[in-house]
Amino acid sequence: xxxxxxxxxxxVLTSSLLLAGCADKVDADDPxxxxxxxxxxxxxxxxxxxxxxxVSFEVTxxxxxxxxxxxxxxxxxxxxxxxxNIGRDLSRTLTxxxxxxxxxxxxxxxxxxxxxxxxxxxxxxxxKVEVSADEKKLVDTAVVNYRAYVQDQADQLLTRTEEFARLxxxxxxxxxxxxxxxxxxxxxxxxxxxxxxxxLDPAMDLREADVEQGDEWTGWHRMEKDLWPARAEGYTxxxxxxxxxxxxxxxxxxxxxxxxxxADDFTFTIDQVANGSTALLEEVAAGKVTGEEEYWSxxxxxDFQANLDGARxxxxxxxxxxxxxxxxxxxxxxxxFTALEQLLAQYRDGDGFVGYDELDTQDVKQLKDxxxxxxxxxxxxAAAVLA
Amino acid sequence: MKITRRGLMTGTTGLAAGAVxxxxxxxxxxxxxxxxxVASYPFRGAHQQGxxxxxxxxxxxxxxxxxxxxxxxxxxxxxDWTEAAERMVAGGSxxxxxxxEGDDRLPPDDTGEAIGxxxxxxxxxxxxxxxxxxxxDGEDRFGLADRRPKALRPLPHFASDAIDExxxxxxxxxxxxxxxxQVAVHAIRNLARIGMGTVAVRxxxxxxxxxxxxxxxxxxxxxxxxxxDGTASVKSEERDAIEEFVWVAPGDDPRAEWLAGGSYLAAxxxxxxxETWDRQSLRTQEELVGRTKSSGAPLSGGDxxxxxxxxxxGRDGPVVPVDSHVAVVHPDNNGGVRMLRRxxxxxxxxxxxxxxxxxxxFVAFVRDPDTHFIPLQSAMAKQDALxxxxxxxxxxxxxxPPGVRPGEFVGxxxxx
Numbered sequence: 001x002x003x004x005x006x007x008x009x010x011x012v013l014t015s016s017l018l019l020a021g022c023a024d025k026v027d028a029d030d031p032x033x034x035x036x037x038x039x040x041x042x043x044x045x046x047x048x049x050x051x052x053x054x055v056s057f058e059v060t061x062x063x064x065x066x067x068x069x070x071x072x073x074x075x076x077x078x079x080x081x082x083x084x085n086i087g088r089d090l091s092r093t094l095t096x097x098x099x100x101x102x103x104x105x106x107x108x109x110x111x112x113x114x115x116x117x118x119x120x121x122x123x124x125x126x127x128k129v130e131v132s133a134d135e136k137k138l139v140d141t142a143v144v145n146y147r148a149y150v151q152d153q154a155d156q157l158l159t160r161t162e163e164f165a166r167l168x169x170x171x172x173x174x175x176x177x178x179x180x181x182x183x184x185x186x187x188x189x190x191x192x193x194x195x196x197x198x199x200l201d202p203a204m205d206l207r208e209a210d211v212e213q214g215d216e217w218t219g220w221h222r223m224e225k226d227l228w229p230a231r232a233e234g235y236t237x238x239x240x241x242x243x244x245x246x247x248x249x250x251x252x253x254x255x256x257x258x259x260x261x262x263a264d265d266f267t268f269t270i271d272q273v274a275n276g277s278t279a280l281l282e283e284v285a286a287g288k289v290t291g292e293e294e295y296w297s298x299x300x301x302x303d304f305q306a307n308l309d310g311a312r313x314x315x316x317x318x319x320x321x322x323x324x325x326x327x328x329x330x331x332x333x334x335x336x337f338t339a340l341e342q343l344l345a346q347y348r349d350g351d352g353f354v355g356y357d358e359l360d361t362q363d364v365k366q367l368k369d370x371x372x373x374x375x376x377x378x379x380x381x382a383a384a385v386l387a
Numbered sequence: 388m389k390i391t392r393r394g395l396m397t398g399t400t401g402l403a404a405g406a407v408x409x410x411x412x413x414x415x416x417x418x419x420x421x422x423x424x425v426a427s428y429p430f431r432g433a434h435q436q437g438x439x440x441x442x443x444x445x446x447x448x449x450x451x452x453x454x455x456x457x458x459x460x461x462x463x464x465x466x467d468w469t470e471a472a473e474r475m476v477a478g479g480s481x482x483x484x485x486x487x488e489g490d491d492r493l494p495p496d497d498t499g500e501a502i503g504x505x506x507x508x509x510x511x512x513x514x515x516x517x518x519x520x521x522x523x524d525g526e527d528r529f530g531l532a533d534r535r536p537k538a539l540r541p542l543p544h545f546a547s548d549a550i551d552e553x554x555x556x557x558x559x560x561x562x563x564x565x566x567x568x569q570v571a572v573h574a575i576r577n578l579a580r581i582g583m584g585t586v587a588v589r590x591x592x593x594x595x596x597x598x599x600x601x602x603x604x605x606x607x608x609x610x611x612x613x614x615x616d617g618t619a620s621v622k623s624e625e626r627d628a629i630e631e632f633v634w635v636a637p638g639d640d641p642r643a644e645w646l647a648g649g650s651y652l653a654a655x656x657x658x659x660x661x662e663t664w665d666r667q668s669l670r671t672q673e674e675l676v677g678r679t680k681s682s683g684a685p686l687s688g689g690d691x692x693x694x695x696x697x698x699x700x701g702r703d704g705p706v707v708p709v710d711s712h713v714a715v716v717h718p719d720n721n722g723g724v725r726m727l728r729r730x731x732x733x734x735x736x737x738x739x740x741x742x743x744x745x746x747x748x749f750v751a752f753v754r755d756p757d758t759h760f761i762p763l764q765s766a767m768a769k770q771d772a773l774x775x776x777x778x779x780x781x782x783x784x785x786x787x788p789p790g791v792r793p794g795e796f797v798g799x800x801x802x803x
Contacts, residue, residue: 289740
């Protein structure tokens with residue numbers, strides 16, 4: 001299932017440290033709260049000078065075309081903060097931390113050209129605002145490391161998927177069953193990334209209930225049902241030709257995925273890494289903790305652990321940035337990741353996990369409460385990292 | 388002195404009671420944010436009530452299985468239901484005697500929990516399911532099979548459906564809407580009781596906080612995602628659109644002429660993944676819906692009711708995302724098709740894991756489900772980004788006969 005939106009689509013973007021999402025509404029008494037009126041031919045910023053600190057711009061589009069608003073460094077090139085896609089009569093708030101210095105503001109009605117620019121001055125104040133060069137380095141490291149992690153997992157996924165396909169098509173069902181949840185670990189660890197490539201996810205990971213009447217069902221779960229038909233009523237096993245078809249299709253799609261993440265233009269922004277962590281936990285909440293994902297094989301807890309692994313890796317990646325911005329949140333997340341991991345560890349069985357059916361409602365409730373406890377603060381991670 | 392619901396008393400007591408009724412109705416309508424100023428709607432007319440009538444705040448919807456094989460018993464039930472419904476929507480009791488007025492050695496012919504409550508704009512709307520015409524084996528149950536409307540059959544399985552059969556289907560349905568939940572519940576309870584031995588309740592659904600408007604006099608309400616819902620629903624003031632999209636016209640379906648002036652009711656119980664939704668950023672929520680959360684304006688700009696511009700370019704594709712809910716179900720992307728929606732929020736407590744068992748009980752009235760509902764639902768199931776936060780758990784389709792004329796019973800033309 002898809003659980004990721006535009007938020008974590010791989011794209012080449014400026015990984016601005018200073019960009020932040022919408023924040024509180026503008027307070028008229030706050031010297032750092034500004035309004036911006038963006039029309040077809042004007043960009044009226046309510047003040048041209050503010051004291052250093054956290055500055056918010058409530059941008060209202062009074063023109064007809066979609067507009068956007070930027071705060072740029074003095075060179076007029078480096079983007080320190082932006083809000084996009086503001087429709088007519090709508091408002092969005094941009095919050096940026098600005099140290100003392102000279103800046104440029106720009107409205108871009110129609111989202112084209114250089115926009116309507118003006119100088120903007122930030123004067124000295126008691127509020128200390130520093131953007132260290134170290135931070136930029138931390139961000140770059142996090143992004144590079146996460147990219148490498150995704151590429152490595154995709155490689156391993158391909159190797160294991162090819163092996164699974166071999167076992168499955170040669171009728172070695174016991175071995176295929178044993179490998180199934182293990183191979184899928186690599187898929188589940190990077191699930192939001194795989195899902196961001198449009199049609200790959202539905203072709204590879206659709207559950208039977210998600211298929212519309214008349215559409216063909218392919219991918220992992222198609223073969224899962226064939227290997228574990230016990231819960232199916234009047235099930236007709238797939239023919240050898242069908243087995244080969246579905247297995248070849250899965251391998252081909254996995255190769256495609258592996259190729260896409262290895263491409264030069266495949267990269268992340270820091271908020272995408274943070275959002276990826278959030279999205280993985282939502283995957284757990286949506287299908288794994290409820291035992292819906294692996295309906296036939298009952299191997300949901302493998303997926304649970306893999307989603308959790310992936311979320312933890314993404315979190316640890318951005319953690320150095322978070323430590324400097326919001327150490328308290330970092331500590332909370334650390335503790336709740338650990339608590340959930342321990343909760344899940346109770347169900348380990350050898351190298352893997354017990355089947356989902358061995359959990360009773362109380363067990364599942366406990367796990368679900370653990371997922372909620374972690375997910376709630378985790379949903380603020382991206383904003384905290386960007387703050 | 389005997390206490391009755393209203394309207395049956397004489398003299399000063401009656402006047403006083405009437406005044407109380409008016410005041411109570413005033414409170415109820417004020418609370419639900421509309422300006423109808425009406426205490427009750429007439430039961431009889433060219434069309435059934437509860438479709439175009441301004442949406443009330445509360446719902447009790449019930450689907451029934453017909454348990455008899457006797458056509459005469461079925462007809463008798465519809466006659467009894469018609470009489471009871473006409474009394475109740477006027478603020479009266481279910482039976483002719485009343486909750487406390489009869490022989491005290493007998494159970495009362497009205498259950499009594501609506502004593503002292505006004506009509507509360509109660510509307511009762513009746514529908515016929517596919518199973519009334521032929522059973523699962525294709526057997527003609529009541530000699531009606533050759534009059535089954537062609538579009539009346541169980542809805543197909545849509546992508547991501549997780550349908551619970553125990554919350555789906557039904558041979559008959561009754562939609563009870565009122566400003567007071569107790570009045571709606573009273574109506575369904577008494578109709579179910581009258582039907583015992585002929586029909587049995589298959590499933591029912593309570594709803595609150597109407598999630599759409601059927602009139603421009605009503606403000607657009609919000610669903611449990613916190614967004615305005617039903618902005619684009621067909622309004623009763625749009626006479627041409629009503630004829631085009633809501634009422635079955637003579638000649639639409641030659642073998643079901645009895646349905647002319649009626650409609651089809653599509654019901655879908657949609658669980659919302661509330662906890663997951665609540666963790667999405669405001670921006671993400673707005674992009675999933677395609678409107679702002681504050682005013683309900685399209686992301687292309689303007690106010691709530693401004694036309695949305697699905698083409699307006701934004702930074703990464705249209706400013707109203709192509710997979711946003713409003714873009715996917717917009718008439719421009721669906722051959723111009725619109726629906727009259729009458730959904731309600733529901734919260735059925737919590738599930739076994741402590742999550743909210745809640746969402747939207749979607750009800751739409753359409754002229755032809757094959758062109759006005761199924762393609763839209765299919766597009767939504769496949770393309771709508773919002774689907775990640777939805778789980779369809781109930782599904783039903785009913786043919787809603789035309790209005791009940793003086794001297795007639797509900798659906799009489801079908802049995803003629």
